[in-house]
Each structure stands twice: as structure tokens, then as C-alpha cells.
Amino acid sequence: MKTLELKDVGKSFGPVVALSGVDFSAEAGDVTALVGDNGAGKSTLVKCIGGIHRVDTGEILVDGTPQQLHEPRDAARLGIEIVHQDLALADNLDVVGNMFLGRERVNRLRTLDENTMEKLAAQTLSSLGVRTVRSVRQRVANLSGGQRQTVAIAKSVLWSSKIVILDEPTAALGVAQTEQVLDLVRRLADRGVAVVLVSHNMNDVMQVADSIAVLFLGRMAAQVRRQDVSQTQVVELITSGRSGALGLPAESRGAAQ
Amino acid sequence: MKTLELKDVGKSFGPVVALSGVDFSAEAGDVTALVGDNGAGKSTLVKCIGGIHRVDTGEILVDGTPQQLHEPRDAARLGIEIVHQDLALADNLDVVGNMFLGRERVNRLRTLDENTMEKLAAQTLSSLGVRTVRSVRQRVANLSGGQRQTVAIAKSVLWSSKIVILDEPTAALGVAQTEQVLDLVRRLADRGVAVVLVSHNMNDVMQVADSIAVLFLGRMAAQVRRQDVSQTQVVELITSGRSGALGLPAESRGAAQ
Amino acid sequence: NNNKSSASSSAPPANTKVGVLLPDTASSPRWVSADPNELRKQCAANKLTCYIDNANASATTMESQAQALINQGVGVLLVTNLDSGSGKAIESLAKQHNVVTIDYDRLTTGGTAEYYVSYDNVKVGEDQGTALAACPQVAGKSAVGYVDIDGAPTDNNATLFAQGYNSVLSKQAGWTKLGEQTGNWDPATAQTVFTTMLGRHPNLNAVMVANDTMAQSVINVLKSQSLAGKVAVSGQDATAGGLDNVMAGTQCFTIYKPVAGEADVAIKLAGQILSGQKPTAPATIKDPTNAREVPSYLADPTVITKKNVALPVTDGYETAASVCPTPALVKLCSENGIKTP
Amino acid sequence: MTAKTEPAVAEETPVRGPGALRVYIREYVARLRGGELGSAPAIVGLVVITAFFAIVHQGFLSAYNLEALVIQAAPIIVMAMGLVFVLLLGEIDLSAGTTGGLCSAIMAVLLLRHGQSWWVGVLGGLVAGLVIGFVMGWLRARAGIPSFVITLATFLAFQGLTLILIGGQGSVILPTGSPLISLENSFVPLWLGWTLLGIFVAGYAAIKLIDARGRQQSGLAATPIAVIVAKVIGVALLGSAFTYEMGLNRNLITNAFFSSKAQGEPWAVVLLVLLFVIWHFTLSRTRYGRHVYAVGGNEEAARRAGVVVSRIRISVFVICSGMAAISGVVAASLLQSVQSNAGAGNTLLLAVGAAVIGGTSLFGGRGRMIDAVLGGLVVAVIINGMSDLIQGSNSSGYEWVVTGAVLLLAAGFDAVVRHGRST
Amino acid sequence: MTAKTEPAVAEETPVRGPGALRVYIREYVARLRGGELGSAPAIVGLVVITAFFAIVHQGFLSAYNLEALVIQAAPIIVMAMGLVFVLLLGEIDLSAGTTGGLCSAIMAVLLLRHGQSWWVGVLGGLVAGLVIGFVMGWLRARAGIPSFVITLATFLAFQGLTLILIGGQGSVILPTGSPLISLENSFVPLWLGWTLLGIFVAGYAAIKLIDARGRQQSGLAATPIAVIVAKVIGVALLGSAFTYEMGLNRNLITNAFFSSKAQGEPWAVVLLVLLFVIWHFTLSRTRYGRHVYAVGGNEEAARRAGVVVSRIRISVFVICSGMAAISGVVAASLLQSVQSNAGAGNTLLLAVGAAVIGGTSLFGGRGRMIDAVLGGLVVAVIINGMSDLIQGSNSSGYEWVVTGAVLLLAAGFDAVVRHGRST
Ligand SMILES: Nc1ncnc2c1ncn2[C@@H]1O[C@H](COP(=O)(O)OP(=O)(O)OP(=O)(O)O)[C@@H](O)[C@H]1O
Ligand SMILES: Nc1ncnc2c1ncn2[C@@H]1O[C@H](COP(=O)(O)OP(=O)(O)OP(=O)(O)O)[C@@H](O)[C@H]1O
Ligand SMILES: [Mg+2]
Ligand SMILES: [Mg+2]
DSSP states (O other), rough: OOOOOEEEEEEEEEEEEEEEEEEEEEEETTTEEEEEESSSHHHHHHHTTTTTSOOOOEEEEEEEEEEEOHHHHHHHHHTTEOOOSSSOOOTBBBBHHHHHSSSSBBTTSSSOHHHHHHHHHHHHHHHHHHOOOOTTTOOOOOOOHHHHHHHHHHHTTSSSOOOEESTTTTTTHHHHHHHHHHHHHHHHTTTTTTTEEEOOOOHHHHHHHHHEEEEEETTTEEEEEEGGHHHHHHHHHHHHSOOTOOHHHHHHHHHOO | SSSEEEEEEEEEEETTEEEEEEEEEOOOTTTEEEETTTTTSSHHHHHHHHSSSOSSSEEETTTEEOOOOSSHHHHHTTTTEEEESSOOOOSSSSSHHHTTTTTTOOOOTTSBBBHHHHHHHHHHHHHOOOOOOOTTTGGGGSSHHHHHHHHHHHHTTTTTOEEEEETTTTTOOHHHHHHHHHHHHHHHHHTTTTEEESSHHHHHHHHHHHHHEETTTTTEEEEEGGGGHHHHHHHHHHSSOOOBOOOOTTHHHHHHO | OOOOSSSSSOOOOOOOEEEEOOOSSSSGGGTTHHHHHHHHHHHHHHHOEEEEETTTOOOHHHHHHHHHHHTTTOOOOOOOOOOHHHHHHHHHHHTTTOEEEEESSSSTTOOOSEEEEEOOOOHHHHHHHHHHTTOTTTTTOOEEHHHHHHHHTTHHHHHHHHHHHHHTTTTSSTTTEEEEEEOTHHHHHHHHHHHHHHOOOTTTOOOEEEEHHHHHHHHHHHTTTTOOTTTTEEEOOOOOOHHHHHTTTTTEEEEEOOOOHHHHHHHHHHHHHHHTOOOOOOOOOOOTTTTEEEEEEEEEEEEEEEETTHHHHHSSOOOHHHHHHSSHHHHHHHHHHHOOH | GGGGSSSOOOOOSOOTTTTHHHHHHHHHHHHHHHHHTTTTHHHHHHHHHHHHHHSSSTTTTTTTHHHHHHHHHHHHHHHHHHHHHHHTOOOOOHHHHHHHHHHHHHHHHHHHOOOOHHHHHHHEEEEEEEEHHHHHHHIIIIIIIOOOHHHHHHHHHHHHHHHHHHHHGGGGOOTTTHHHHHHSSSSHHHHHHHHHHHHHHHHHHHHHHHHHHHHHTTOOOOOOOOHHHHHHHHHHHHHHHHHHHHSOOOOOOOSSOOOOOOOBBHHHHHHHHHHHHHHHHHHHHHHHHHHHHHHHHOEEEEEEEETOHHHHHHHHHHHHHHHHHHHHHHHHHHHTTTEETOTTTTHHHHHHHHHHHHOTTTSSSSSHHHHHHHHHHHHHHHHHHHTOOOOOOHHHHHHHHHHHHHHHHHHHHHHHTSSSOOO | GGGGSOOSOOOOOOOOOOHHHHHHHHHHHHHHHHHTTTHHHHHHHHHHHHHHHHHHHHTTTTTHHHHHHHHHHHHHHHHHHHHHHHHHOOOOOHHHHHHHHHHHHHHHHHTTTTTOOOOHHHHHHHHHHHHHHHHHHHHHHTTTHHHHHHHHHHHHHHHHHHHHHHHGGGGEOTTTTHHHHHHSSBBBBBBHHHHHHHHHHHHHHHHHHHHHHHHHHOOOOOOOOOHHHHHHHHHHHHHHHHHHHHHOOOOOOSSSOOOOOOOOOOOOHHHHHHHHHHHHHHEEEEHHHHHHHHHOOHHHHHHHHTOHHHHHHHHHHHHHHHHHHHHHHHHHHTEEETTTTTTTTTHHHHHHHHHHHHHOOTTTTTTHHHHHHHHHHHHHHHHHHHTTOOOOTTTTHHHHHHHHHHHHHHHHHHHHHHHHHHO
16 A cells, blocks of 8 residues: 555646646655656646645545545645745744744643754764854844755654655755755655655666656656666656656556556 | 955854855856855855845955945846856746846837837846746746746846856756756856856756856855766765865865966 | 606615714714714604614715715605715705705705704704803802814804804903814814913913813813812813813813704704605795705704713613712712713 | 645646646646635735625615725725835835825925925925935834834824825815816726726737746746636726726716716725736836745745845835825815825724725735735725715714624635635 | 855755854844834834934823823824724725724714613624624625725714714713723833833744744754844843833822822733733634635635635724724723724724835735734824924914925835835
8 A cells, every 4th residue: 555646636727737637646764766857747746645736636545545645734744744846934933933834843831842953953964964054043034045945845844744745855955965864765665654755866866766656647657666767767757758668658647556 | 366365254144144255257158167065155255246135254356356236236247147056036026027127228218118118128137048938027926946946137238237146046947947047157157257057956057167266154164176076976075075185174275266 | 846756776665764964073962972872762663764864073074974865765864964065965955856854953055955954053052151150160150261262163153152252252341362272073183272372371260172082181171270160171072081170170060962853843843854754944045145044943952060970871862880980980970960881 | 635646846848729728627627726816815805895796785885986986996906006015025114195195285285385296296295205205214224213113203293294285174175177176086088998998908918928928938837818808808807897988978867957077986996907917017027026925925035035125125115105195186186175184083994994905915025016906996896886875974983883794794704715814 | 245154945954053043143144134024114214203203302202102002092103003904805994994983983972871881882793793793794805895985984874873862062081980981091010011011022032943943853954042032131121111111100290289190001001012012812723714815815826725805804804993982992091081083084084194104015815913003003103293393373384294294204204114015
């Protein structure tokens, strides 16, 4: 049984068909890479799973049960943790405030336990290799691109979830920080989490992924095991939607793993 | 004479020292890569050149003349075109509107020449390898991350400038689009433009750069010619600020090429 | 100015429709219930159909109400203007559509109304001045310091009241005006203003306040200084609160202008006009802007002091229930001859 | 599921002939379903409340009342037009009402105390408005004071200045027969009304056709001719219906003594159409208009693109105050006088409400000229419809309550149509 | 250039002892220079205009006038406190003024026409406020109508309802001697005043010290004890000065015959402090407060983080209307009566202006409770100071002008201090 499974998912925005007939699955303990050209529909897919968009057709199953995802809260309740591409940080809050947003620690008197949160935030950030955030009491509005991204990633790390989805988490990260995040991804999967990683960086994908799903113009071109394909084949799938015997739309549904 | 030269530039935000004593230069016909860890101060440097921040100390010279850059307009007047990391698109305008913002074409009657602009916009986008933007009359609010980045890049391509600065232009781009942009960068330099490329992707940097400048914690660790260093050395410079004889803070001012 | 025939198909041959335009709800409570009730009663008695609108202090609203009433086919329009300018616009509009207008309570200077039915507002002010000078707190004193708290300067009537009381008070021997401010017909403003005045002139003996609601504010401040009842305070409109204060002795007097004095006359006049007559008014008032002699019906106000405080209630102008809402006040009322059921 | 056959790629090749019409309609429906409703909700709201009042209030749609409605709406619409500019930048001008009042007071004083001719007075008022707008814009753009505070201060101060100018009389009456009064109280001769309508429709058709040809020549997808023809006919029919009804004699009472006629549309209509065309054109077809939207949508993006943000910011306040001055003049014409409390009270709230009901956002970046017109009409219909609806003692209390309720209904309707648009 | 020696790395190791104080002060100065001014500009503005009026207007700082100032400011501050919540979400409540009026009218009617005791009346008014807030919040959050339009409608409707309730009497006078009147017109006994001050200062010191110890124990940089002591002494001194001056007898006339005394601070002060502490605590130390800021700063981020945005949105309207109801009760206590136009006029604009002058943004995400207090004091000082500045029956014109000018000066001052902060 798949931890996360999408069946025949379709989503349109007015005249724009962003997704159509997409099947996708992610298993516990695996890193599933979701790749595709710009505008292929990766982020839309992630948002559908996250309850930000409602799907027009098809269904989303978690642990084999179909789920209604109408709100991000619904996804969170199911143990799905997402770092979206558009990071969505509250610029007027500080790093601690953003990192614990929605899951603030409170002490006995139901007041915010700022001390614990501040310590945890600082620890998490440094564990992700960020050394340049001067203070976790800084407003995130003033952070650099990479620092912002780290805060968003750190936010998702703080909670133990069943499914972690990262939409281009390393786009703005430096060399060292990227290493840390890929490491983290691997460790999460080893802990039994189903990790979905959206990325444009083929090196990273080939390095950490167990399974690779390729979106092409809103359709699932193919979902294959990492060891069954070469980097060239994946790139071919991304740019043309097919590569040799892989990724024919008619077969794509069966092609998944 | 350098097309763009920074001497002893310093910039602080309240208690945060983002840049201090930075020397940097870019020459016509060269691609100068600006690299550094997250929060090293790359974007701050770019914003100082772009007139978004005023420098606290030091000076910025264009073609050997010191310039006062107080407003983005001042930079534009000097022929400096910048794609910032935070793309800054007007979400309520369509792709055409954003691409020509501030430099709209008008016809004889001083009314907007929408037809010409629309045609040019579509051409530029497809020249950058983006096939998934359904219509250039779409609002940019609804574009995917990579599509937004492409619009921002396309914006800077439309004008013939003396200096083009790209702050992590390929962060959100797919494989094919990244190729196109690197190609573009090379072609711009060959046309005699001084191109500054900020990037975390060492492969890309080693591929297109002629000169590499490394920022470390707000200071210039070293600026060297591409052929004088290996990728490992650059990574070392980024993460520790020095590599062998390269990049000692005391020497950094002289080390620049 | 006769409407023997009406072209309006919806109206019966003999037009019985009268429109009434009232100004606002803040300058005096009378516009909210006293006038509408009395006018309605009189209309029923005279078998007329009355349309009564209140403009909520907006000249544009009044203009549109006038248009709506003319659209209804009224033959006579009673106008209590917000200001002469908009009043004139309405009257010329009415004239354009062959509707007779009557100035009700307020004269539209420069206007074209056929009649003016009112209390004499300068006279009201003069009465206020005279009554204040006769208050026990100041009567016979050789030196009296007083302050004025006027109505809204945007209201022409306030100007007329002030003209009246100032003309009287300035002639009182030994009286000196320590300050004059406008309370804008607004109790909160009046309270702020008077607080400061009292702080500056703690020894003042009399306060010339234009109406009862503002007088209440003045009394509040005096109470907090334990001065209530020791300073002469004026008023106007014979509101329930004003009568309470008069009974309690914290307010010296109020001015009672029974609505019947205006409403009865105006509606009777309207009925006569609609039936084709052209009545002759007992008096004329000179319009100060164009010297036109406006045929006028002018009623006299009554000064209400502790002695005759029951009059507005016995007249039915105020109900005993609203004047005496609490047990303490019921007692005070019965002492002063107001019977509560 | 048929959508599956349509991949999300650019459809750049324009289609022509009857196919084009089908494509156009399909796209239009898709856009509607995607939430791009344009003016549709405001129009539907307007029709609904008009129908409501036409039912409860006989004679609401008579030529007489229609004229009254138009001249009452005129000052609101003019002010709302100016406010759209300020709102597009996410700013607010609380003082627009009292600015209008002050400018009309200046005009009245020039006319009556200094014996100037009417156009000097109007010019004086207008110049005063522009100067006021410039100062407020400067304070906002350069001194960085929040516009709410600046305009709250001027809201109070201008109320005071008007009061000082007009003085204790309560109002100043404009000279009878002045062209100023004619604006709202005299009527365009019938022949001229029809001629102007003809010019307007012809101009509209010409622009639409030239646009379409230009796009076709540039190889871009153009509006099909059939759609353009339909639109032009629609405009012509609406215009004709209005001009025809306004051509009827509206005098209700005629007899042997009085035979004056009231027919033709009020001059204010011509002014409204003129202002609408100018500002609509400015917003949609000039660089300036584009920059206003850009600054409202993302100030930083506009600044980086070289737009002189402070200049745009000052300019919208100038336009807003200028339009407020015109609105003040129109209001003075309506009342044939200027009150010492001109422009105070709910004037501003209603004008802003008009723009917002029309679809303009208070957060900047979204709004069009037509919003001011449609929203202004909604507000005017409510006020006019309410003004005589409730009779009896304390009617004004009930009227306020019902006005609020109707306003909420109109807006709620709009919201339901837009389906949860967030403002 | 000395800055060069200080690299931009995290300084996580807390310093203790006298070094900590130096670090603290250096950081504070750096923050100030970096533009994080907090309440400084509003405080400076308040001091400046107070000084201005103290000079032009002798007796402005007398105990008598200080008390008047406080009781006049109370309704404004209470309403502004509620508005801060709504503004933090980038919403507006135009009807806060008339909601207050309506609730006080409901209270008055319960008291006087239904013979209820005072606390039933207050409870009735408060419940009405909460219900009103809930309905408006629901319309905004669920039906998606812009809050400007909803509250414009209720602004009108509630004005009407108040008029209907109070009716033709013009105003309803509260029973003499009722505890309601005491709120603004009676005084805390001297011993109790000092005791309350003691409790307040002790509580303040305790919280600050507990905070600092907690941080130290967690190994985080804590405020140095010296700073805390300085702050506590500052608060104690200010409080004592106020309590002392309020303890003086303010009766203007005393002689052998009259010996009643007016001394002690008004009860309203206790109410203000209580409300301030509650809401300040809510905003700064509870999850709810954090969520309010998050929704105001980035609604989408909050939604994705699992915050129930619609519930937060409804709640701020409930709080705002509830506080408006309290403000209405305080205003009724001040005037010892409820008018048929209670809460109309400029009530709302002044309260919003107070919050904005204090430093709250109209675009959401930025604002604190202290803003309402400081801004409300600025507004009250201006109104009180103006009320006697110019004499004459047409003085109000000049007064309005000067009020506007002073308001602008206060805000301009603030803006210059903040150096181009954008709101
Ligand atoms: N809210 C929306 N309204 C309209 N179109 C949208 C919306 N969101 C996404 N789209 C369109 O749907 C398509 C898929 O977008 P999506 O963001 O999923 O792409 P992506 O695969 O994440 O691309 P990238 O790699 O650039 O992030 C794009 O063409 C985009 O323009
Ligand atoms: N407006 C600001 N206010 C305060 N601090 C700032 C501001 N802008 C940048 N900083 C700080 O300055 C430092 C440098 O930031 P900058 O954005 O230049 O980094 P960068 O090199 O571009 O990093 P990245 O690779 O993550 O984009 C960071 O520590 C950042 O937090
Ligand atoms: Mg994406
Ligand atoms: Mg950067």
C-alpha cells in the first residue's frame, strides 16, 4: 500500500489545464523525485496534495484511503508537511515566529514559551548549515533568499510527519546548505518518511531519489525507479515527454514503478 | 579601465554588517561570476549597484567615473540592467505589462503600442525556451516559479545595456531553460556587455565565467580569473573564505585579479 | 399659485397631497417625533395626505426628497431648510413644477416661498437672554460673568438665537462675557468646551447654552465641581432631560415651543391652498437678502421655569413617562405637579 | 475530461472567420468561470436593486425620476472617479468630500463677493483643488506621512475653511441663471443630444474596429467583427433608450398658466461621459495609466523599472482633488448654492463605497473607471429609492436602517457572484 | 570603518555582568538607527504637542485639566484598542463609532425603560456589541464582502437604530448616582489608587524579572538587570507623578461653605489600564495574538501553517465591536446620557486616526496596543487643547483648521522621526 497515491488527478485554472489524468505515488522510506519542465504542473500537483487547490477530477489517497483535502489543515492532520516553492513566510514575524507558526509551544499558563522556541529554532537553523542568520529574533523580511528558504525548510523539519514534500527546496541554497538539505532528505526517508522532492537539478535528483516521476505539460510522462533510468533518459522525458520505451502517455499510468 | 568597479564598499543594516571593504570589478566582454554562501552579501552588493541601497562607505565607478546611485533610475541611466533575486513583478499586470514596465512602447498618439509589445514579448519568451506560458496576456500572479523568473530575465534582455547583472537567474529554471539562459549570458558577453552572474551552481559558474569573485561573510575573499582556479578551490573559498594562497582577508583587496 | 387642475394622472382631481421636508435629527429632537406626529395628526384632521421626510442633515438628500415628493404629485411643500441655499434650490425646483412652498420654522432667505410659518427665532433668543438674567442665581447681582455656548454655526437658526440672546445680555448692567464657543449642537463638544471654560473661569455665574442637550453637558461638568445649581444655566426645546434639570434646579429654564403652534397653522394653510384659496397672512417678515416681504404666521415661545414646568407634559408635548423614568424622578415630578400614571 | 485533449501550450496562431467567434466565446466563458468577472457583478447588482425599487416604488423609472437620479448621481460619480486613482495606489483620501466643498466655496466667493464671471470662479475652484492635491501628495510621497492621517487632518481643516468662507449664513446662493446652475438644472436640446450620442457611438465603433485591424495586421488574435458589431449595437441601443426617455417632457403639472417643458438630458450627463472617456483612456491606454497600476500592484517593482513612484503618487492626489473640486462644483450646481458644511457628512464614504462596490480594491492595483460609474449609480439608486420609501414619525431612523440593509444586499449579491473574491 | 572588525555572524553566546549592559545598549542604539523605533515617535509627538499647549494655554497641565483630558481620552482610547485588532488584519470597521452608540443606547433603554439594574444594561450592550461583531466578521470572512462596504452599511444602519431607540427625546439621561456615571465622574480613593499603582508596578517588575531569569536559564541573551531596574523605576515614577497629581483636590472653588473635594484618579483610568494589560498580553504572549499578526502579515502563509484564518478574522471583528460597546458605555458615562446621534460624526475617524498616529498600519501586520493609548492621548490632547484656543461664535471654523494643522504637525513630526517609514 502506498503512503501517498494520486489517481487520475486533473486541475484547470479557467482556460489553463495545469494537470490532467495524473497518477502518482510515494512510498514510506523512499525519496520520490518529481521533475518536469517549467510550468509542467509540479507545484500545482503539490498544492493539490497540500489542500491549497482542490482537484477538479480524480482522487488523492493517503495510506490507501481517499481523502478530501480542502484546507492546508486537512493535509497537516494527515501528517503531510510541505515546503512550497513560494515560501509564504509572514514578513512581519521573526524567524522564530515563522518557524513555529500554527504550532507554537505554550507553557502551563497557555502563554507562548518563547525560550524553548527560540532555542529550538537556533538549533535547527545551525543544523541546516546556516551560519549567517545573526539572530533568530530578526524579521524574515530582511533575510537573504537562501536564509528565507532555510527558514521554510527548518519549519517542516521541526515536526515528525508521515509525508514530507519539498518543492524546489535547494533553489536558493549555497553549496554547503544544499548538501545539508539533501542529507536531511535522505535521513528523513531512512526514518520511514515518504519524501517527495521537486527539483530541477538532475545531479541532486539522481543522487538522492529512489523513484522518479516526470511531469510533461500537465500529464505524468512516467514514474520509474531510479536504477532503471539514466540521467539522459530523465532529461529526455522532461523535455519531450518520452524516451525510448518510457513515457508514452497511454502507458504512463501503468508505467509508474 | 573597468566597465564596473567597486572600491572599498561597505553597507550595514542596523546591527547587521552586510558588506565591508568590498572591492569588485567587471569588464566589458567578460562574464564575471559573483559567488558566496547564503547571506554572504551578494544580493546586497547587487542592490547597491542597482541603486536600491545606498552604500555606507566606498564608491562605485562606471567606466572609471565615480557615480552616485540613489535610485534604480540612476543605474538604468548608466546602462546597468539588473535581474534581482526577488523578482519584483507587479502581480496585477500581465506578462507584457511587466516586461515593458517603465519602457512602454508608444505610438504616434502617445498611446501604448500594445500590438508591438505583445509580439516582442511572445518572441522573447519563446527565445528563452519557455513553451508553457499560455498567453502573454496572462497576469504574472498566476505563473509558475520558473515562468516568473523567465519573465524577469526576458525583461532585461529587451534592452541593450552596457552592464547586465543577473542575481541567481536560473534558480527556478528547468534544464533546458537554464541552458538557454547560460547561452544568453555568453552571447551578451560576446556582444561586449559586462555581465555579472550571481549563482550557487558551480557547474554553471565554471562553464560560463571568465572571472570569479567570492564573497565571504560580507568581505571579498578573492576575485580571480576562471582559468587560475579549480572548482574545489572556489568551493573552499566560499565555505571558508580562503584556499591555499587565495583569499586571505588582509590580502583580499590586492587579490582581485 | 393655484392647483385647481392637476395633470398628474395618479392624483385625484382635487389634490390633497402635502409634502413635508424636515431637516435633521440632531439640531433638535422635535424633528424626530414631535413635528411628524403633530403634522400627521393635523393632516388627518384636515383630510390631507401628508408625506413627511427627514433629510438627516444632508442638503443633497433633501433635494432628492423634494424631487421624489414632486414626483408623487404633492401640491404644497412644507420646507424646513438646512440652509437657505439648498432651501432656495428646492423652492425654485418646486416653482418650476408649479408646487406651492411654505417655509416651516426656518425662513429661506432669498427663497421664493409663498408663506412663512414659525416661531420668531430672534425672539426665542431674546427670551433666553431675558430669562437668564432673571435666574435666581444671578438676579440682582452687581457683577455677573457668563459664557456662551452656541449652536452649530452651519445652522442659520443658531445664528439667530445667538443674535437674540447676545443683544439682550450685552445690555445687562454688570454682565461680562468671559468666553463664547460653539457646541455644534453636539453634547460631547459642548462638554469638552465647557470643561475648559470652567477651568479658566472658575468663578463664572451664568452659562448661556443654546439648547437642552448641550445644557446637560454643562450641568455634568458643574456637578463634578459641585457647582450644579449654583450657576445659572439656560436651555431650549423643553426636552425630557431639560425639564428634569429644571425641576432639579440645575437648569434655570428652558424654552417651550409647542409644535402645535406651527404645525396646526401650516397644515390648515396647506389645506386652504389646495382647495384653491389664497389666504392672507397676519404679518410679514422682511427677507434680509432681497427685502421681499414674506407673508408670515409667527407664534410666540413660552419660557419654562420651575413654576410652569408641568406645562409641556399637560400639553402632551412630552409624556410623563419619558420625563420621569426613575423612582427618584417620579417623586420630583409629583412635587412639581407632573402626574405619572 | 474532454479538456485532456488540450495541452497547456501557447496558442499563438490567431484563428479567423466564424471559427474566431467560437474561440472568442469559449475563451470568454472560460474566463468568466475562472473568476475574471469584470463589471458583471456590479451590473447585475445595479439591475437587481433598480428592479427592487421599480416594484416597491411606482414611478421610480419615470423620465422625471430618471433625470433626478442622474443629476443626484453626478457628484458622487465624479468624486468616485477621482478616488479610483488614489485607491489604485492603495491610498485613501478622506478629505475628498471636504476638498470639494472648499473648492465650491472658493468658487462661490469669487463669484459673489468678487464679482467674477462664472468661469473664473470654476477655474479658481479647480486650481485650488489641484494645489490641495499637490500638497497632500507631496506630504505623502516625500514626507512619508500615512495618507489616512494627512487626509484626516485636511478633512477637518477644509471643513473649517469652508465654514469660514461661507460664514454664519449657512449657505451662499449662486446667481440665478448662471451657467453653473444650468449644468445640473438645464437640459441639452434634443437635436444636440442625439448628435452627441451619434458621435459617441461612432467613435466607440471606430476605436474598436481600428484596434481589431491593428491586431490582425500584427498577427495577433483579434476580437471577431461579429462581437464588435454586437457591442456597438448594444451601446447604441442603450444610449438611444436613455436619450429617448430623457427627451420626454417631465413636467408633471401643466395647466393653462404654466406650460414650461422640461425635456432633454441634463448637461451633467455630457460632463460625466466626457470625464469617463478621458480617464478611462488615461488608465487603459497611456504609459501613465500603466504606471499607476504598476505602483499599486508592486511599488518596489515599479521603482526598479524606473517609474518615478513619488511623482505618480503625487499625481493621483492631484487628480483626486481636482475631480473632487469638479464634484463640488457639480454639487453646488445641483443645490444652486454652497453650504457651509458642503462635502462633510457621508459624502466621502458614499463615494469610496461607490468605487469599492464597483469593484475597486482598497489595497491598490485593482480598479477601473467604469467601477466609479456603476458603483456611483448603485449608491444613487439606493439613496433616491430610499428617499421617499418610508413615511411616518422617525422615518429617518428607519431609512438609515433600510439604506444600510440595501447597501449590504447589493454588496452581498456582488460577493456571491464573485464567489468569495477577497478585497 | 570600525564596523569592519565585526563580521556578520550569529552572536548566540549570551554575555553577562556589566558587559551585558554595554551590549544591550549598543544593540538598542543600532536598532534605533536601523529604523526600529517602536513607540518613540508617538511619545515624542505627544510630548511636543503637550508642551505646545502648555505654553499657549495656561492651566493646561493643572490637575483639573489633566483629569478632564484623561476622561475625554478614555472613549477614544478604548475604541482605538479594539480597532487595532481589525487594522492588524488590514480590515477596517467604519461602524465602530455607531456600534458604540447603538450599544450604549441599548444599555440606556434597558436601564430606563425596562428598569433593569446597571450591570444588566452594560451586559446587554456588551452582548449586542459581540453579536454585531460576529455578524460583520462572518459577512467578511465567509460571504467575502469587503469590510469597507459591510461596515459602511452598518455605520448607516446603526445610526438609524440608535435614533429609533432613543427616539424623539433627543437623549436619554442616565439615572443620577448610577455606578455607570461614576466610571468617568467618580474617583478612586487615594489609598486605593496608591495600592493599585503598587500592584501594577510590582507585577510589571515581576514579569520582567521572571522573563529575564527564564531566558538566562535557557542560555539565551537576557535583558540586563540594570535595564530592568531602570525601566521599573521609570514606570513607578511616572505612575506616582500621575497618582500624586490626581490626588490633589481639583475643586476650583473652595470656601467655608463648600468643602466637597474632587481628588483621586477617575475610575476610567483603572478600566483603561486593565483593558490595556489584557489586550497587550493577548497580542504579545498568546497563540491567538501571534496568529493575528501572522494573518495580517501574510494570510496565505498563516493558512498554510494551519491557522483557521476565517476564525481569526471573525474574532477581530468581535473584539473590535465589543470594545466599541465598552467605548460607548464610557462615552455615555462621560456625558451622563445617550444621544440619538451617539457615535456618529467624527468619532470613528478620530479613533482610527489615533491608532494610525500611534504607529499601527492600515495594511495589516503592524500595530500594538500601546499605539492606541499613545495615539488616543495625542488626539485627546489636541481636542482638549483646541477647545478653548479660539473664541467667538464662528470659532469652530478656525478651530477645525487649527486642529487639522496640529494633527498634521504631530504626524509629520512622527514621520520625520521615522524617516520615511511607509504605511
Ligand atoms: N492560479 C493559477 N491560475 C492560472 N494558471 C495557473 C495558476 N497556477 C498555475 N498556473 C499555470 O499552470 C501551469 C503549471 O504551473 P506550476 O506552477 O504547477 O508549474 P511548475 O511545474 O511548478 O513549474 P516551475 O518549475 O516553473 O515551478 C503553468 O502554466 C501556470 O501558468
Ligand atoms: N534590509 C535588510 N535589513 C537587515 N539585514 C539585511 C537586509 N538585507 C540583507 N540583510 C542581511 O545581510 C546579509 C546579506 O544578505 P544578502 O541578501 O546580500 O545575501 P546573499 O549573499 O544574496 O545570500 P543568498 O545566497 O541567500 O541570496 C544577510 O545576513 C541578511 O540577513
Ligand atoms: Mg513550481
Ligand atoms: Mg541573494
